[in-house]
Amino acid sequence: MASGSTSSNGPDHASLRHSLLGPSLLKAGQDQVDQQKVGEVIYNASKGSKFFKHEEKRDEQLTKRIEVILRRKRELEALDLTSELKRTDEQITALEASRDLSQYIVHVDCDAFYASVEELDRPELKEGIFFNCTTKSGYLLILVVPMAVGSGVLTTCNYKAREFGVRSGMAGYIAKQLCPQLVFLPLSFDKYTQKAEEIREVLARYDERYEAGSCDEAFLNITGYMEEHPDMTPDQITEQIRAEVFEKAKISVSAGIAPNARRILNTREAVVSFMTPLPVRKVNGVGRVFERELQAIGVHTWGDIYPLRGLLQRLFSEKLASFLLNCHLGLGRTRVQPVEEYERKSVGTERTFKDLEGGEKLKEKLRATAVELEKDLKRAGSAGRTVNLKVKLHSYEVLNRQRALTRPIHSADDLYNYSLPLLQALETEFKPLRLRLMGLRMTSLVSTTKSTKMQEFFKNAVVTGKRKREDNEGEWEVWPEEEFQQIKAASGEKEEDILLLSQHDQLDEEVVEGEERGAATENTIGPNAKPSEEVPQQVEKWSCPICLRSLPADDALFNEHVDFCLSRETIKEAARGPSPEPERAKQVQQRPQSQGSNKVGRPSDKRRKGSGKGKSTGNEESNTMRQYFVKAND
DNA sequence: GCGGATCAC
DNA sequence: TATGGTGATCCGC
Numbered sequence: 267m268a269s270g271s272t273s274s275n276g277p278d279h280a281s282l283r284h285s286l287l288g289p290s291l292l293k294a295g296q297d298q299v300d301q302q303k304v305g306e307v308i309y310n311a312s313k314g315s316k317f318f319k320h321e322e323k324r325d326e327q328l329t330k331r332i333e334v335i336l337r338r339k340r341e342l343e344a345l346d347l348t349s350e351l352k353r354t355d356e357q358i359t360a361l362e363a364s365r366d367l368s369q370y371i372v373h374v375d376c377d378a379f380y381a382s383v384e385e386l387d388r389p390e391l392k393e394g395i396f397f398n399c400t401t402k403s404g405y406l407l408i409l410v411v412p413m414a415v416g417s418g419v420l421t422t423c424n425y426k427a428r429e430f431g432v433r434s435g436m437a438g439y440i441a442k443q444l445c446p447q448l449v450f451l452p453l454s455f456d457k458y459t460q461k462a463e464e465i466r467e468v469l470a471r472y473d474e475r476y477e478a479g480s481c482d483e484a485f486l487n488i489t490g491y492m493e494e495h496p497d498m499t500p501d502q503i504t505e506q507i508r509a510e511v512f513e514k515a516k517i518s519v520s521a522g523i524a525p526n527a528r529r530i531l532n533t534r535e536a537v538v539s540f541m542t543p544l545p546v547r548k549v550n551g552v553g554r555v556f557e558r559e560l561q562a563i564g565v566h567t568w569g570d571i572y573p574l575r576g577l578l579q580r581l582f583s584e585k586l587a588s589f590l591l592n593c594h595l596g597l598g599r600t601r602v603q604p605v606e607e608y609e610r611k612s613v614g615t616e617r618t619f620k621d622l623e624g625g626e627k628l629k630e631k632l633r634a635t636a637v638e639l640e641k642d643l644k645r646a647g648s649a650g651r652t653v654n655l656k657v658k659l660h661s662y663e664v665l666n667r668q669r670a671l672t673r674p675i676h677s678a679d680d681l682y683n684y685s686l687p688l689l690q691a692l693e694t695e696f697k698p699l700r701l702r703l704m705g706l707r708m709t710s711l712v713s714t715t716k717s718t719k720m721q722e723f724f725k726n727a728v729v730t731g732k733r734k735r736e737d738n739e740g741e742w743e744v745w746p747e748e749e750f751q752q753i754k755a756a757s758g759e760k761e762e763d764i765l766l767l768s769q770h771d772q773l774d775e776e777v778v779e780g781e782e783r784g785a786a787t788e789n790t791i792g793p794n795a796k797p798s799e800e801v802p803q804q805v806e807k808w809s810c811p812i813c814l815r816s817l818p819a820d821d822a823l824f825n826e827h828v829d830f831c832l833s834r835e836t837i838k839e840a841a842r843g844p845s846p847e848p849e850r851a852k853q854v855q856q857r858p859q860s861q862g863s864n865k866v867g868r869p870s871d872k873r874r875k876g877s878g879k880g881k882s883t884g885n886e887e888s889n890t891m892r893q894y895f896v897k898a899n900d
Numbered sequence: 901g902c903g904g905a906t907c908a909c
Numbered sequence: 910t911a912t913g914g915t916g917a918t919c920c921g922c
Contacts, residue, residue, distance in 0.1 A: 288912095312912085315911060315912080316911080316912095317911075317912050318912095321912095416913080417913095418912070418913065419912055419913045419914095420912095420913095421913080421914095435912085435913085436912080437911085437912040438912080439910070439911075439912085440912080583919075583920070585918095585919070585920090586919085586920095610916085611916075611917070611918095612915085612916060612917080613915090613916090614914090614915065614916075615914080615915080616913090616914060616915080617913095617914085618912090618913065618914085620911095662912085703913090703914095705914085705915095707915090707916085
């Protein structure tokens with residue numbers, strides 16, 4: 267145990283203890299909880315575990331980072347910052363000018379949603395709990411069984427459980443220690459989504475373009491509703507929404523006006539006076555880590571930002587500085603959009619399991635992961651051009667390895683074959699590789715359903731193209747481009763995506779390094795390298811494991827091509843000289859990536875929530891502010 | 901483009 | 910006995 271040496275964190279691990287309390291410290295229902303005592307239980311229950319050691323390491327790392335920040339702050343304070351100050355004040359003026367107080371946006375959030383649904387669904391939980399207490403006043407005393415949903419790690423818990431210090435995100439066995447009588451229920455998502463639908467039917471009556479977040483929250487722009495009901499105040503409407511949701515779905519929700527937070531007027535003064543005493547952690551985007559960093563420089567509430575405004579740009583990144591300024595001013599997103607209009611950016615799956623080790627077993631797990639991801643991709647109607655392997659070592663250290671491909675893939679076989687080299691590189695990097703989690707995620711997505719027109723075009727391009735070539739060779743040169751443009755215009759697709767789909771037949775010089783060859787060849791050649799039969803619109807193709815090109819699904823041709831690629835690799839290999847596996851893995855990682863393009867991108871925050879889809883890239887409007895809403899409180 | 905890190909729910 | 914899954918963003922290379 268590292269109990270003896272205490273790092274700069276102090277002898278009592280104060281910040282670690284705080285961190286171990288978990289991310290949902292400020293959730294409702296904990297007012298009367300003795301956090302000190304809860305922290306003690308958690309700390310003692312965790313102490314000595316691998317999880318604890320990992321948290322300890324991360325905490326020390328953060329402590330060091332904070333020391334750097336503090337040092338920089340001291341250096342800055344010795345400088346003359348009048349020009350910084352002036353620039354910041356100009357920025358504030360500009361932000362003030364952009365302030366939009368014309369919209370009335372309501373944030374609806376279900377209270378302990380899963381737990382509430384379960385309580386509705388299980389009257390037996392309430393029997394014997396409701397009982398008539400013959401008090402003189404005749405009140406009905408209601409006791410509720412402390413209950414949590416989820417196993418291993420709690421997804422949520424009811425308010426009774428929260429009285430014991432039980433929280434979502436908490437390990438189940440710790441919750442049991444805090445509350446021995448806690449009842450655990452398994453998750454049943456079908457029930458929750460069904461209930462969410464009932465609620466959304468109500469919400470749609472107030473704003474048909476409401477924005478559903480995860481299944482237990484939503485944003486509504488009630489500005490239009492207010493115009494139709496000039497006799498009602500925003501507060502009355504909000505209350506009416508809550509009442510109607512409860513009436514129809516029997517679920518209680520919190521609702522507050524956003525981004526001006528709750529029940530405050532749409533005036534600048536009201537907004538600012540709300541923000542000034544508000545703890546930084548209450549705002550979306552400030553978590554445990556950022557909270558500590560801000561605390562270290564003396565920022566506890568959003569009002570504390572102002573005296574430091576001249577330092578922000580020098581202390582943090584440009585984006586972060588701007589975010590802090592926006593929060594201080596109480597500025598935020600004022601637009602609400604249906605989730606359907608957001609474009610998903612990735613699809614992935616991951617699973618935790620008992621520690622696993624050994625090449626065969628890990629391969630088996632990778633195969634299973636690929637099969638899962640194939641299903642998810644199919645559901646999402648997506649294929650991806652970048653595959654990302656995520657693993658968590660037995661020590662809880664998380665590693666990601668990703669690789670861009672030359673074409674989108676979606677089949678389990680492709681997913682497996684292209685991610686296996688990544689896994690094998692890790693196996694040589696960490697010997698032995700012992701995992702507690704594995705995941706696969708695809709990014710750089712293209713749609714396999716929405717672009718039906720495009721796919722049919724390419725299918726026809728092959729079939730009709732050949733026929734036309736026989737009929738009349740002259741026309742062959744001309745018509746594809748014309749029709750290409752027509753379909754592009756008709757389908758409204760981005761050219762980028764179209765090119766991706768047409769890339770199959772190009773042979774570019776960007777041949778992948780040979781590091782994955784040995785692994786891929788034993789699994790990809792032959793009947794195992796299945797075509798992507800799940801997407802009937804697509805022309806049947808097999809993937810060459812060496813050059814990633816897509817090839818006609820023909821045994822003889824395919825084998826011939828792979829042989830060719832293999833010999834090419836052998837030649838390159840010979841020219842390069844012998845290079846052991848790890849070395850080659852490194853070469854791939856260190857491939858020159860000069861693009862310093864990450865410089866001054868306009869801050870256009872695309873942060874989305876929960877199951878949400880990514881924000882559409884189409885609109886680069888003036889919505890430059892990081893979205894924030896005050897975290898729900900009651 | 902890649903990998904680590906943070907965050908929300 | 911043994912701390913989750915999905916998706917997004919940002920930063921620094």
